Amino acid sequence: MRQWANLGYPRRALWLHRAAVEITERHAGEVPDDVDALLALSGVGDYAARAVAVFSFGERHPVVDTNTRRVLARTLAGRAQPGPPSRRDLDAMDAILPTADADAAVVNAAAMELGATLCAARAPRCEPCPLQDRCAWRAAGYPDTGDTRRRKARYEGSDRQARGAVLRVLRNAAPDPVVRSAVLTAWPDAAQLERAIASLLADGLVERDGGALRLPH
Ligand code: SF4
Structure with missing residues (x-):
């Protein structure tokens, strides 16, 4: 997640990692050549x-x-x-x-x-x-x-942009967690920020660490 930085669509970083693990576990570390096996990989x-x-x-x-x-x-x-x-x-x-x-x-x-x-x-x-x-x-x-x-939905002011703001705060602090009150300074619209945090947690892009938040290990 830290290396992915501003490459966009951060879920792809997770999927890439998951797919690499799946290739290691299911295919002995070799990328499969079969379409159905490829389709079964995360994010493919x-x-x-x-x-x-x-x-x-x-x-x-x-x-x-x-x-x-x-x-x-x-x-x-x-x-x-x-x-x-x-x-x-x-x-x-x-x-x-x-x-x-x-x-x-x-x-x-x-x-x-x-x-x-x-x-x-x-x-x-x-x-x-x-x-x-x-x-x-x-x-x-x-x-x-x-x-x-x-x-295409506008990016400026969107939930996507709010998610990016949260991830930026967590990325800058990684691997350390960030207390929630500090994350709340990342974006001016509190309701939108809560929505962004909830969706990032649901997607597995952010994890809870007690009362703080951090990038997944
Ligand atoms: S619209 Fe023009 S450029 Fe496109 S396939 Fe037809 S002839 Fe080719």
Whole structure:
């Protein structure tokens, strides 16, 4: 937790540690190559499990990130933006992957790169796009098909920011605990601070030490 510092989403630090312990205990210290075994590790979701299986172990699976989902929505479904993530994204990608493992890995990577570089969420650059003649959205004249993506919540003043303020106080004092009254100076909104502390305790990112709080050992 101390090393993770301001890298964001501190739960990932816990998950990373838990996954390392699980790999040691269940897989003799070797990262498994099987998607189901990878999915069973703490903090590993659809994207990470398949990305490891494909790019580290050379297996054939669909790897779908936000950029890929946008490319699939435009080229195959003629939609400006993808809908909410679903199993259908994996099925759609699987259906267009070449049979050979190595070729499938290239197509997975290419779709992600295309979405990251040319097929941007706003103002896609279609002229140099290798899919311009096969893109359903472009062929339809770029219709406005709506946008159901969830908006990112503001960070300033959010509970997330309050959680970050609490963790900063505890990180600066670690490994020592911090008395609760000192933690309460970390954030101006007392109710929000209590909410932040409660959620950090529930997530295992903070532990009680008598009447004080500290980072987990
Ligand atoms: S032609 Fe344009 S909209 Fe279609 S995939 Fe390429 S960059 Fe995206």
